[in-house]
């Protein structure tokens with residue numbers, strides 16, 4: 001891969017940017033030489049009930065482990081996202097809701113209106129017995145009420161756990177059970193690309209599953225108007241309980257280290273991890289990075305196409321942009337409905353200036369050619385961003401040249417659910433770009449590369465990406481499982497946070513993320529744990545064993561390849577294949593649908609019985625000639641039959 005292709009900062013962009021080269025250098029300098037001043041600068045962005053005197057207080061050493069930021073500060077995240085804008089921006093549009101169906105008129109919600117809606121729901125939640133510290137599960141489509149729900153929880157100190165609308169009942173139930181939610185907020189149905197998603201029915205099914213008895217109330221937003229079962233007194237209409245409430249609601253005074261939300265993400269073992277973020281540091285980091293990386297100005301119209309079910313929606317739809325008083329588009333739909341011009345039409349319709357999406361969407365739209373883009377103007381755009389997975393230079397080029405008309409910097413932002421906000425990304429007025437690289441760490445962020453033994457690598461190198469020290473947006477723990485938190489992130493390389501990503505650093509110090517090095521697959525920017533898919537497969541009575549690996553996929557980044565060994569008396573056929581695909585969709589959701597199921601007479605194992613995934617990955621990649629050392633296999637013959645099987649399936 002060429003590291004020499006450099007796209008300089010457009011001079012006109014640099015001239016007007018919030019952070020030019022000199023400012024960037026000064027910020028890096030401050031973060032290195034006087035970190036307290038830099039961390040205070042971030043805290044000062046927020047409105048505090050009591051300003052923090054403590055700043056960073058962290059150690060990744062096992063014996064002295066702690067991650068605390070601004071710990072004696074007191075604030076409310078919702079107040080920071082709404083109330084403090086009312087005096088100056090009460091009539092400014094906060095959200096422009098663009099529905100799935102382009103014929104539905106857009107709705108404009110001002111900061112003042114959003115504040116009133118959030119207050120009404122906050123009061124309703126309190127009336128329903130939700131108290132500070134209680135958990136609330138949010139399972140909603142991308143509608144304004146999803147934002148309202150999250151902020152209402154923050155206002156009354158409840159901890160939200162948003163579950164992506166594409167997850168199946170079993171996944172909802174697991175996430176409710178893990179954090180013992182008291183209340184669920186959902187809608188009758190979701191709508192995506194003209195298809196209806198039975199959200200309420202999914203919640204009903206989830207609440208019949210074991211471990212979900214903590215739920216006392218289900219609030220239901222009437223969205224599509226579909227007929228649904230309402231089970232009284234458990235189920236209540238959202239509008240019925242909120243309409244009668246006053247427009248003001250006293251916010252809780254929260255400690256900076258009080259939990260703000262839990263967000264479940266896939267790990268390398270079966271059980272999803274409840275990533276816990278707290279209030280002060282998270283909000284400061286989301287807000288600062290949003291302003292710095294997107295070069296946000298007061299008159300921008302920002303649009304992030306993520307779903308609030310993912311961290312990108314939390315940090316860069318809800319908390320970052322609203323803390324910054326931005327105007328943004330909230331989009332219910334999908335990139336290719338009703339046609340491949342949808343994104344670009346929405347950009348023209350609402351004069352979007354800052355646009356943030358995922359490489360998988362860019363690749364899918366690139367495949368449709370330039371015409372659907374070029375029949376739109378996109379003249380309002382001034383910056384483009386990507387997130388979620390590595391972007392191949394070809395897709396980067398197309399995004400930059402065709403979508404952005406070669407005028408707009410592309411910010412490739414590397415971060416994770418666990419990091420709370422962006423850590424490696426260009427500052428668009430200061431950083432020269434390299435297509436395919438997330439470029440350089442933000443001020444205050446200390447990435448490093450280590451080899452398999454944990455030795456730090458200098459200069460140009462390839463290794464595993466770690467962070468040497470804390471930043472304010474860092475997750476604090478896994479909900480109810482601090483031991484797993486330490487084990488997952490701080491035990492591979494003692495004293496360092498391990499990201500799970502592989503990475504290369506070039507001679508200019510630019511970072512090139514190469515993808516996950518653990519048993520997590522990144523499918524269209526969604527993290528899928530191989531163990532979760534495997535356990536869904538082996539739950540089928542005819543499956544004896546299953547092993548799941550990722551392989552390169554043109555659109556999705558990675559696809560899911562499942563090797564399945566059947567019980568002895570069962571012959572494989574297409575009906576069983578379809579059943580297994582259904583089993584995974586039912587257990588996890590459509591996002592985990594296997595792209596390939598390969599019948600495997602046996603799986604390659606070491607003599608001690610460990611499945612050799614490295615070999616399975618190579619076979620799935622079609623790189624059987626590079627299997628490497630297979631001498632530790634108990635039965636090397638297994639590999640040949642799998643290689644033949646993979647060829648036959650092509």
Ligand code: WTA
Nearest residue numbers: 387388389390412413414415416417513516
């Ligand atoms: C991957 C999404 C390359 C990476 C914000 C990471 C990326 C995982 C990038 C986190 C990027 C995210 N370039 N890879 N710009 N951004 N990733 O938790 O493997 O859903 O570990 O957070 O996505 O995914 P998550």
